[in-house]
Amino acid sequence: MIDTATPILRVSNLSVDFPMHKSVLHAVKDVSFDLHRGETLCVVGESGSGKSVTARAILQLVAKPGEITAGSIHLATEAGEVDIVALGNRGSAIRQIRGRRIAMIFQEPMTSLSPVHTIGHQIIETILLHEKISKEEARIRAAALLDRVRIPNPDAALDRYSFEFSGGMRQRAMIAMALSCNPEILIADEPTTALDVTTQAEILSLIRELQRDRGMAVLFITHDMGVVAQIADRVMVMFRGEKVEEANVFDLFARPQQAYTRALLGSVLKLETPAPRPARPMAEKPIAEINDLALHFPLNPGFFGRPTAYLKAIDGVSLTINQGETVGVVGESGSGKTTLGRTLLRVYNPTGGQVHYWRGDGTSVDIASLGKAGMKSLYGEVRMVFQDPHSSLNPRMTIYQIISEPLRTNTDMSEHQMMDRVQELLTRVGLPADIGDRYPHAFSGGQRQRISIARAIAVRPRLIIADEPTSALDVSLRHQVLDLMRDLQSEFGLSYLFISHDISVIRYFCDRVAVMKNGKIVEIGDVAQICERPQHDYTRQLISAVPRPDPRLRADAPA
Amino acid sequence: MKHLRIAALAGISILALGHAAFAQNYSQAPELDALVSSGDLPAVADRVGAEPRVIVPVSEVGRYGGTFRGGMVGGNDRNMLFTHFGYEPLIAWDADWTGEVVPNIASGYTASADSKDFTFTLREGMKWSDGSPFTADDVAFFIQDVLPDEKLFPTKPGWLTVEGELPTVSVASPTEFTISWTKPNGLFVVNAASVYGVQLALLNKAYCSQFMPKYNPDAEANATAAGAADWAEHMVNMCGVGIENIQRWRNPDRPTLEAWRITEPYEAGATRVTLERNPYYWKVDTAGNQLPYIDDLSISVNAESQTLLLSVLAGEIDYESRHTANPVNLPVIAEGMETGDYYISARESRVGNAMTISVNLNSPDPVKHDVFQNKDFRVALSHALDRQAIIDALYLGQGTPQQVSPRQGTPYYNERLATQFIAYDVEEANRLLDSIGLDKRGGNGFRLAPDGSPLVVNVAAVTALGAMADAAELFVQYWQAVGVDARFAAMDRTRFYEEKTASQHDIVVWGATSGGIDVFIDPRDYFPFSTESNFAVEWAKFYIGDGGQEPPDYVKEQWSLYDQIKATSDADEQAALFQKLLDIAADQFYQIGVSTAINGFAVVSNNLGNVPEGTPVGWIHPDPGTLSVEQFYFKQ
């Protein structure tokens, strides 16, 4: 049925350069690969590996000032092979390929659709662009496409705007648009990264299904080995612009040939097994007890009268954190998990409930109703680590200033003492001690997160609220940061409230976990118990949706 | 210079009747022919009346036709229309302002020996622009009904009152009436021939009386219906009433005696005002052609004088002397003569000086009061000025140094007043200042007042009047050079007036007023006469009975001399009395002058004929209103 012998796309010795201020960044270096009809080729790599640029080069979409400097991209057509590189990035020849022969879907469904045009307009436009049919026919086809990607009530959906849809729906619409002219190749550039894990599962299966239906070739760009394991036929690993390894998905996971691939897989697989934990004392002593905590934001606040509706960001959450314990909070976006973390430190003032906190000296306070001065005395004991290491460090302050700030306000150390302490902390989090006079922009994400952690532990805290501390990091860095946090926990007897959307990280790091949905905790329990034997439907759904980095779990895995 | 005569000799009518012309000889503008033949208009002989005024054209008998293009500037420039086309008094001054009074609306007049009764003879068959007859009743209507009314005339014109008394009028026949006061009004004829005199024959009784409740019981209701506050406001809106009222140029239905009547009214927001020929105009040329020659007037309304100047340069204006004809623009205008197809026609200024520098003798500050009242202080300031340099800078050397005085060549010229203290003598100025107790200097090098306090002298001028402000800036530098801490204060006109009317000023720079025939009408520069006598406003207020301060005896002596002038109509006697008055002014040295008056000019289109040269100009002898604009004509 499908000619899988000759590749539909042959990329040979492709190089893409980005001239920088004084140097040239070789984003893609001498990359060659083939893509066959009906197969899914996953290009996997961490940020900066050149995987996205490669995908864009195929459609001549490399953004300025980037430029394809060498190589060829041969596309098989009825009229023989066409070299896309030779077509240039303007003109009708390349436009005949874009959208018609090769379609693309992007990472950000939120911004990849025009906000001022209806979904229907955008799909119909694509159809009319490439096919000579009437508007009415195009509309019928567009509705059918929406139906195919399982958007309910497709005819009405055509007349709606992208911002009226959820992320998953938008990505479906995006896919419908990409498929509108029956392309032979679909390039998917991290199409599920911005989506919640349950939505990701739906989209992945949709892509897989459509591919089978149509015999498309799919070039799937991702950084997530779990996704790779789930959908790839073949895998190409990229690192710093170069192709590291290319292999059948089963071979790759089973027998990685290159050191980099091994390391990459290693860091993914490491998270699959829970880290060794310090022994828990028999009698648990709570450090914080959250009781029916609520945070309601009034909607449509008027000048007069009472608001008619509330956004219930936290809706009666109760949770206990014991001393030395790591409690995970997992949930999808909008579940209220980040808000919960911030409310515990009164970034937001709760509208109901209590948060009992036992201080180091044994006294207990209710954070939810504590005054300014009381809160101030707590800031040394309860600390926070933020998700984005780029925005949580003031770019205009030196590392020393950033780390010493809590020391300055919570202790009466002399400048000299603080300097020593900062050096000690830097060493402790695995950074050189002499970087105190530098600014955050000199550091990479992982390093910044270490600086964040150094700041958090500067005043010997007892409880750290870690808000997705690893989700902005590449996978190979995650366990490093988590291990550091683990070490610090045993060293200082810390308790963590660990917020994450990533169940594998939770499983790796936490003792207990609470599953949140719509501001409520739906299930709470021991990590092992929740991961292995989830009770609640939602938890089950959540866990089963996480793609496991093991292709053998696939239905089509060779026995 | 022609010998000046005041024509109104006691008791003798000096005006002869106009040349009687034969009715059948009159001709009219071609544009009226059709109207006459269709019967919409009576024949020209019927329209001009039995004895039209015959105008001797300046150069030649003109031809009919054309539209005269003029320009107004700024908000409410109604007096442009007045000075150009609204000068139709009962009796008029001649174009050369020799002092001779010529017949105009009235064909003649007589004044009683005691200057209390003035009898005027009107022209037979003369008509308003709507064809209704003009009679003595129209003048009587104004004097009896309009002038005394508090609503219509809250402020009575000064020349029509004698010690507060209004005139009475008696009508002997439709063509003869007498205006009388119980006390002598020696200056009545001079005033009646000036722009002020226009007031007497401005209102058509038949038309205007309809707005008065006295004549029309519905007047008040009509006013309300028209949206006016009361009948008086409505009447002012419809009839203008006062010579300077803007409403005079609003109502096309209002009958007028002027050569052109309004068609597009002068309202706020108007960009162009137009007037058309008055078919009943009562003047003819020597060939019997009914005047005016020019069909229509089209006057643009400009926001700013520079746009009008540009129109002049572009040749879009036929006659302009009011807004742009000043020394600053002269070089530009001279350069543009060829492209603009116009020439520069000289005009003579008859004011007493290019400007007056008035030191406030009534300063409320006791220290300044004493310093300013010291004549030597003023003499020193006068000596400190290098008049020739100032004249060179401001007027390119036109004019010669002179103090404020009536002009040389008039019977009122006073040599001592004109020429004293004009030498540029810094040494003498310093000596004088040292001698009057201003010999101590402060830290900034300027002289201290006798009591040791700093003596700051503010020199105020109105910015809008460029030359005055420029001059003030220069004066200040000269005075600083002799150690007087003079400072220039630019002001807008309202503030300037408020300050000087309240006597809050130190020194003001302003224009001089009268220097010729008009010295009697407005002698403000020679003694404290009105609040315009900037050197002693408080004394002037005392004179006009508006509070003020009682002045020293020499001022009172001047006042009594002026009263004697008003009581007589004998020109020689008036002149002699005035010389006495000026001698006192010279003794007191009230004001400092700079230069003889700077002559003006008019920009005249080469196409415009019958425009005289070198005629004198002044507010009460306006240009070109006194030049018989009705006989201007277009050569092509």
Next chain:
Amino acid sequence: MLFFILKRIAGMIPAMLAISVLAFTVIQLPPGDYVSTYAAQIAQSGETVDSAVLNNLRERYGLGENVVVQYFKWMGGIVRGDFGQSFEWNQPVTDLIWGRMGMTALISVLTLVLMWAFSLPIGIYSAARQYSITDYLSTAFAFLAMATPNFLLAIVLLYITTMWFGVSVGGLFSPQFENAPWSLAKLWDFITHAWVPIFVLGTAGTASLIRIMRANLLDELHKPYVEAGRAKGLPEARLILSYPTRVALNPFISTVGWVLPALISGELIVSTVLNLPTAGPLLLQALKSQDMYLAGAFILLSGGLVLIGTLVSDVLLAISDPRIRLS
């Protein structure tokens, strides 16, 4: 949509009241009043007025009353459509304000439309071809235009058009059309005159709009949806015009709110220099002579004009941007 407009109109009422208070304050602030200005004026022509007469006048114009009472009387009149009396012109303000304000509105709106007509394509081109010759030229023009004082430009242009091209001086019409009814010939005459003020008024605004359009569009050009459009195979010109430009247009539309006040302000100076039959010269004169009701009405109406402009731009924005319309 109707509800949206009604809501916006309701929101304008307090703003209009605030403007009325402001306008009234501004006209009340100057020391002295029209009567003292008037006194200065007639004194200049040689007459004297005594204080009793002036007080009479003040009473007649209601100037002696309490300021608050004056304000409410004024507002009361305005609500009934009576803007008071112009002291200087002895005419009801209503008679003279509409024509002039109409011309001001006409010139302002024409300028606005032309500003858009020029700045849009130039701004789009400039952004689409960033760092091209055209981009540099338009940037250079934009900055130069923003730096040149309007009135200097007006004076020079006025001189050039009159002396070199023989267009009659200033104004919006030739003399023969000034008081004529509208006709095709008059329209053409209007166009030959109006381009100068529109050009002078529009340059600076066009310049800044070009900058704004360029910046807006540059922001949008790198958004993923543009790339998505390109990946669909849309031709470049159509892509830019129908996608990022549509989005970049929205902040552009809302500039009406500040372009209009700037235009009306600029119009005031330019029309004085160019002698236009608009509100500018009258307002300037009224302010100078303290003809308070006239000045007040102009200030009030220009504020109103701006509010209406803002309303129109809000409505346009709602039409153009579904995000605003539907939220």
Next chain:
Amino acid sequence: MTLEAPLPHQDDDLLDRQLNAGQLQAAGQWTMVWNKFRKHKLAVVSLFVVALIYFVALLAEFLAPYDPGKFDPRYTYVPPQSIGWFVDDGAGGQSFQPHVIGFDIKLDPVSFRRIFTPDPTQVIPIGFFVPGQSYKMWGLFDMNLHFIGPLDPSQPFFLAGGDRLGRDLLSRTIHGTRISMSIGLVGVGLSLLIGMILGGISGYRGGMVDRVIQRVIEFIRSVPTIPLWLGLAAAMPKDWPPLQVYFAILIILSLIGWTEIARVVRGRFLSLRTDDFVIAARLDGVSEFRLIMRHMMPSLYSHIIAAITLAIPNMILAETSLSFLGLGLQPPIVSWGVLLQDTQNLRAITQAPWLFVPGACVVLAVLALNFLGDGVRDAADPYAK
């Protein structure tokens, strides 16, 4: 499968590179801003132009050959002279002697206008740092040294021509620079004060206060400025001395000018308030004052500088317009706007185009400030991607 293999990661690599590079990572905010700013070539040039203009304003008395009021009746509307550097030394050679050429002056009897014909025989030697009119430098020291001037002070020296009173336009423009540029600076200073306080409160506090302040700003911005300025300028008591008028004008201009700065400050505050690093500082227990001054303000400085730079030209243009309408500054104060009143006269266009020199200065200053502001704005956030 072994996990021992060391993971070659970009992070460590980057760190190595940077540790060796040495410079970049120690670069503070201002170095970053400057580095970014430097790339905007026009802005750098403009920075020098602006600095030069303020330098001129600062040393006006010294740089101007004459006092702004000094007039010479012989030289009304004299055209500009140009400087020659060499003169014939009589022996057929040339010797170095900076000079200008004097004029043969004739009075045109028709137009009453002086005709100036350059007369090459009248060589007027000029010099630098020459004694001339005495003055008080900054009102403090008595000096008589001028940067440039004729060796014989009685000789004419008009590098930019003369005005209607024969005053030296160059001297007047230089003195006008001081007034006009300081109007911009001080006016913006005032705007800044109001704008920072109100914008800061609005952005930091948020809620009702923010809404009220926002309404006020919106309202002020919707009022056509010129009528408002006119009204306020007309409201000024006319007996105020020029200096007081000057400050009143400043206040009037600032009354409207502050809204833009408030808008910028508020916008930054609003976004900063929720920035993670600010929340982090709050959770470090930092006091509110320190939070604002130490953590938030530094991110604002460069934006504020940009806003200021862009506001100054508006102030200058506003002053010019007001003075042009006769409602701003009044003589004897000399500002560019006051000088430009002279260009309202057609004579300036037709016969004395050099009177537009102050206009050229306005254009230059505004242009330079705009480019500078553009550059600063682009460089203001060196951390943005």
